[in-house]
Amino acid sequence: MKHCLVVDDSSVIRKVARRILEGFGFQVGEAGDGRQALDICLQAMPDAILLDWNMPVMDGFEFLTQLRQVPDGDKPKVVFCTTENDVAHIARALRAGANEYIMKPFDKDIVEAKFQEVGLI
Template sequence: MKTCLVVDDSKVIRKVARHILESLAFRVEEAADGREALDACAAQAPDLVLLDWNMPVMSGMDFLRALGLSSVSPRPKIVFCTTENGHAHIRAALDAGADEYVMKPFDRETLAGKLQIVGLG
């Protein structure tokens, strides 16, 4: 079974994402910030990280940079999931190593399409 780490400081978003991902046959873990997510990836790398941009403790961008410098292997696919929709934000996320980008709010169909793009659909 494919695994996903949902990283978001909103418990509601984590719950919604979990519901969608479990319906797509993923086993789901959760983290409330980038620091928790980095620790979780170091312990057991998931196939996918669904990553929020704005979080306390460690932002999504800081997590992405730290993951790139870490020895986490194999490297999970990263899908940024955020309200930040400016072209500069999208470009920065992709340049930092994100594989894809999805806007909040998202639905099952949208997320499933992004997972197809990154090879996990």
């Protein structure tokens, strides 16, 4: 079973994402900020990460930058899921190693399409 880590400071977003991803057969873990997410990844690297941009402690961009530098940090498919929708943010995320980008609010169909594009489902 594939494992997806949902990283968002909103418990509501994490809950919605969990329901969607479990429906696709993922085992789902959660983190409320980038620091927690990095700690989880250092213990057991997930197959996928659904990542918010704006979070306390460590934001999504900083998390992604650090993730891609650790052993096996290049393995997870990272899908940013954020309200940041300008081209500069999207380009910056992709240059840092994001595989795809989802805009909030999202639904099951959007998540399914993006996860299919990166080969997760």
